[in-house]
Amino acid sequence: MKRTAKPLPADPGAPWPRLSDDAAAEIYLFIEYVLRLFEDRYGSQLGRFYESMSRDNLLDSQLNLELDDPPF
Numbered sequence: 433m434k435r436t437a438k439p440l441p442a443d444p445g446a447p448w449p450r451l452s453d454d455a456a457a458e459i460y461l462f463i464e465y466v467l468r469l470f471e472d473r474y475g476s477q478l479g480r481f482y483e484s485m486s487r488d489n490l491l492d493s494q495l496n497l498e499l500d501d502p503p504f
Contacts, residue, residue: 451459471478
């Protein structure tokens with residue numbers, strides 16, 4: 433059985449124009465290219481940021497655990 437993609441709900445704040453398949457593909461490829469350039473330039477900084485965020489969140493959550501308090 434072939435699945436069909438469900439259309440995204442319309443956002444009333446941003447009216448998006450209809451695009452041809454070719455135009456949509458070209459825009460997608462451009463955005464992907466820019467994202468790769470951005471990741472190449474700032475990837476290590478982003479990695480450090482998210483690593484520190486996750487480490488801090490894990491440490492904070494472990495420090496606040498009550499042993500007698502059930503999780504739910």
